[in-house]
Amino acid sequence: MTQAAQPVAxxxxxxxxxxMGRRSGLARLFARPEAGAVAxxxxxxxxxxxxxPPFRYADSFSSVLxxxxxxxxxxxxxxxLMIGGEFDLSAGVAxxxxxxxxxxxxYEFTTNVWIGVLVALAEAxxxxxxxxxxxxxxxxxxxxxxxxxxxxxxxxxxxxxxxITNQVSSPDISTLxxxxxxQKVFSASFTxxxxxxxxxxxYWIAFFLIATWILLRTRVGNWIFxxxxxxxxxxxxxxxxxxxxxxxxxxxxxxGWFTGMHTLFLFDTIQAGQGIGNEFVYIIAAVVGGCLLxxxxxxxxxxxxxxxxxxxxxxxxxxxxxxxxWFQFFVGLxxxxxxxxxxxxRRRAEARx
Amino acid sequence: MLFTRERQRRSFxxxxxxxxxxxxxxxxxxxxxxxxxxxxxxxxxxKANTPHYTIAMITHASPGDTFWDIIRAGATAAxxxxxxxxxxxxxDDPTKQAALIQDAVNAHVNGIAVTDPNPQALCPTIQKxxxxxxxxxxxNAGVANWQQCGGMSYFGQDxxxxxxxxxxxxxxxxxxxVLCVLQTQGxxxxxxRCAGVKQGLGSEGTMTxxxxxxxxxxxxxxxxxxxxxxxxxxxxxxxxxxxxALVAIQSLSQAxxxxxxxTFDTNAEExxxxxxxxxxxxxxxxxxxxxxxxxxxxxLYLTNGDVLGGGQTVLTGPSFIDSSNVAQVATYAERGTR
Numbered sequence: 001m002t003q004a005a006q007p008v009a010x011x012x013x014x015x016x017x018x019x020m021g022r023r024s025g026l027a028r029l030f031a032r033p034e035a036g037a038v039a040x041x042x043x044x045x046x047x048x049x050x051x052x053p054p055f056r057y058a059d060s061f062s063s064v065l066x067x068x069x070x071x072x073x074x075x076x077x078x079x080x081l082m083i084g085g086e087f088d089l090s091a092g093v094a095x096x097x098x099x100x101x102x103x104x105x106x107y108e109f110t111t112n113v114w115i116g117v118l119v120a121l122a123e124a125x126x127x128x129x130x131x132x133x134x135x136x137x138x139x140x141x142x143x144x145x146x147x148x149x150x151x152x153x154x155x156x157x158x159x160x161x162x163x164i165t166n167q168v169s170s171p172d173i174s175t176l177x178x179x180x181x182x183q184k185v186f187s188a189s190f191t192x193x194x195x196x197x198x199x200x201x202x203y204w205i206a207f208f209l210i211a212t213w214i215l216l217r218t219r220v221g222n223w224i225f226x227x228x229x230x231x232x233x234x235x236x237x238x239x240x241x242x243x244x245x246x247x248x249x250x251x252x253x254x255x256g257w258f259t260g261m262h263t264l265f266l267f268d269t270i271q272a273g274q275g276i277g278n279e280f281v282y283i284i285a286a287v288v289g290g291c292l293l294x295x296x297x298x299x300x301x302x303x304x305x306x307x308x309x310x311x312x313x314x315x316x317x318x319x320x321x322x323x324x325x326w327f328q329f330f331v332g333l334x335x336x337x338x339x340x341x342x343x344x345x346r347r348r349a350e351a352r353x
Numbered sequence: 354m355l356f357t358r359e360r361q362r363r364s365f366x367x368x369x370x371x372x373x374x375x376x377x378x379x380x381x382x383x384x385x386x387x388x389x390x391x392x393x394x395x396x397x398x399x400k401a402n403t404p405h406y407t408i409a410m411i412t413h414a415s416p417g418d419t420f421w422d423i424i425r426a427g428a429t430a431a432x433x434x435x436x437x438x439x440x441x442x443x444x445d446d447p448t449k450q451a452a453l454i455q456d457a458v459n460a461h462v463n464g465i466a467v468t469d470p471n472p473q474a475l476c477p478t479i480q481k482x483x484x485x486x487x488x489x490x491x492x493n494a495g496v497a498n499w500q501q502c503g504g505m506s507y508f509g510q511d512x513x514x515x516x517x518x519x520x521x522x523x524x525x526x527x528x529x530x531v532l533c534v535l536q537t538q539g540x541x542x543x544x545x546r547c548a549g550v551k552q553g554l555g556s557e558g559t560m561t562x563x564x565x566x567x568x569x570x571x572x573x574x575x576x577x578x579x580x581x582x583x584x585x586x587x588x589x590x591x592x593x594x595x596x597x598a599l600v601a602i603q604s605l606s607q608a609x610x611x612x613x614x615x616t617f618d619t620n621a622e623e624x625x626x627x628x629x630x631x632x633x634x635x636x637x638x639x640x641x642x643x644x645x646x647x648x649x650x651x652x653l654y655l656t657n658g659d660v661l662g663g664g665q666t667v668l669t670g671p672s673f674i675d676s677s678n679v680a681q682v683a684t685y686a687e688r689g690t691r
Contacts, residue, residue, distance in 0.1 A: 054583045063575055063582070063607065070571040110386030158416050167422035167689055169596065172622055175385025196607065266603070267570050269622055271596050273417020276568050314572065318579040324564045328538070 030349035033290030034302030036342025040288065041305050041312070043341065044334060048316035055319045058195045065197070068311030069204035072304050073259045074278070075285035076208045077251040079303035080215070082286050084248045085228035085295030086135060086142040090127070090149040091252055092278030097153050098124045098260030099270040100161055103170035112178035121257050127153070128253025132246030154276060161272040169271040170264075179265075186258075187266040200262050204304070207255070211300035224248065229296030285310055288338050290346070309338050400436060403656045407438045408464040408648055409457035413471075413494060415445040415537070417568075419596055419620040420640060424493065426689050427644030428466070435652040447474035454478040457487075464488045464651035469495025469502060470542060476502040488654050492643045494542050496666055505654065506662040508646045510638035510670035512542045515617070516549015518671050519591065519636050523550065523615065524557035526633070528589035531560045532580060532612070536567030536597050543593050546617060550591060561587070570600050577604035581612065591615040595623040595635070602631045619674060624686040627679045637682075638670030641690045 029035060048055045055061070074091055081088055088094075098120045106116030131149055135142045161168055173179060189198040215221040226234035227244045235241045264270055287293065288309055289302025313334045317327055410428050414421035425441060432439035440462065444450045447470070455478055457465050465482050469475045469491055476498065482489050483503035491504035499507040523531055531554060533547035551560040563580050565573040581587055581604060590605065590612050592598040598616035605612060616623065617636045626632040646667070653659040661667060674682050685691035 067575040107386050112382050168417045169419045177382035271417040315579045319583045
């Protein structure tokens with residue numbers, strides 16, 4: 001084990017360097033990674049508020065928040081991983097792998113579903129560990145390593161489900177013991193002021209707040225930034241780079257497990273082909289939220305807002321009743337617009353420093 | 354300090370492992386699960402002593418679509434009966450499916466059963482198979498072009514006819530505004546179904562299309578709920594696949610919609626929803642029959658020179674599964690053959 005590193009104490013400030021100059025509060029606000037995303041989210045909210053009447057109801061917005069939460073739960077660890085300088089393309093199908101593991105295990109062995117849930121947790125953490133371990137040990141870019149695991153998991157999901165159940169969806173587990181308590185934990189909903197809200201929204205908010213706290217207020221947070229920004233100097237400063245990266249991959253696995261459990265207990269059965277393509281949504285949410293593809297920069301709040309933008313666009317287009325043939329086009333157009341606005345604001349903010 | 358932390362961590366891991374072990378021992382479920390599932394009585398009919406053949410079945414099934422499980426179950430049952438080795442492969446990308454057909458030709462299989470969702474891309478390769486002297490039967494998709502492509506027989510449902518039948522039945526049930534939910538964009542047979550529904554409704558009602566992301570349940574749930582919220586005049590929802598129908602049940606409750614739910618195609622879970630009344634009826638094209646007949650007719654051709662259909666489409670649907678016949682179908686669905 002490497003020696004635990006305390007952050008290097010800052011040298012005494014040299015007299016009047018322009019980098020130490022005070023900036024106005026507003027400029028500092030705009031220089032935050034998520035500033036552009038916040039502006040984009042506000043613009044898109046106002047836009048759909050104007051063009052799509054159903055968008056104005058609290059019930060509809062709760063539905064927007066729900067979609068957001070299913071993406072946001074994953075976008076949060078994916079953002080941390082990106083700040084740490086790595087990608088995980090297997091994140092989308094890993095969600096389905098977890099759900100299938102839990103469901104097939106508890107069904108085939110007729111156990112309490114909580115056992116399946118725990119087995120799935122172990123499986124998800126193992127996959128995260130393997131992703132990270134291969135990346136760290138071989139130095140092969142995570143883009144390639146996780147592309148491999150993406151295909152492998154996709155194949156395993158189909159092949160194992162088919163072998164075990166003779167069909168491509170998991171059996172109904174709603175009659176197993178422990179189902180109702182697991183459902184209460186992972187995919188409950190409650191009514192507040194006449195509006196139905198799913199608990200996944202609260203989990204999502206809690207998780208991105210925790211992630212933000214870790215990033216901005218803890219030593220681990222500093223490590224994540226330094227590992228992604230410059231692994232060599234991070235290592236020189238005593239940061240356990242390898243362990244940090246593996247932990248980040250495992251964090252993605254952990255949240256993939258959580259999201260998988262949510263989906264499983266909402267729908268009772270899972271089709272083995274689910275989740276393909278979602279890995280890009282997670283990455284898009286993180287990038288719209290200010291994460292750099294090169295690592296070392298970004299924020300968890302930003303990823304949450306990126307997911308919110310995606311959720312609003314997804315639902316807003318349907319609420320607006322636009323021609324469905326154009327749906328994908330509009331999704332792409334609005335996301336591109338959000339990214340452009342984001343970049344524009346960041347450039348302006350940086351120019352002012 | 355490092356040492357103690359390491360030890361603490363290790364004892365935590367042991368504690369967690371112990372907890373899991375205790376839970377596993379104490380936590381068998383006495384309800385549901387595999388133990389409760391009925392022992393499947395398969396459709397088995399002995400085994401022929403005719404020469405051994407190899408038949409390739411190549412479909413456009415997308416990964417994870419339960420519909421194809423039933424087709425495959427039918428094909429497997431026929432192959433077992435007919436002393437045939439079945440090579441099943443699938444790809445929902447037409448170019449890759451064409452490559453799979455070419456692979457089967459190169460392997461000199463004794464017969465090919467193929468679906469044709471995209472005649473422009475697949476016909477040339479299917480014709481090559483015929484040119485190489487391999488008998489080809491077609492099923493499920495490609496009803497408009499199968500003769501030109503060189504198929505001997507075709508087993509399937511004419512999606513337009515099925516759509517029209519569904520539309521007429523919807524009109525009879527009093528539907529005024531039908532939402533047709535497509536789980537994939539740009540597939541002819543799905544479009545044909547919705548167009549058929551519109552035609553069948555005639556002047557009785559209108560049809561609106563909605564595309565959803567078939568690989569993401571949460572997204573499908575929310576898209577359908579959003580559409581139902583946006584347009585309160587929708588009084589009927591028809592989905593084009595069984596897994597979508599299962600999600601639509603939740604969309605209806607989330608949107609507080611009183612619209613009735615109908616669907617094309619079935620699986621075991623969905624049949625149970627017809628039983629419970631959450632789904633009104635399903636258009637059934639009898640996929641088991643399509644898979645079974647494709648293999649069995651090739652066997653008849655190889656062993657006896659028989660050709661089924663007389664150059665005409667052999668229709669396997671549409672039939673309807675509703676409250677009147679669901680009890681009977683349910684027992685078959687549970688073993689995966691309906």
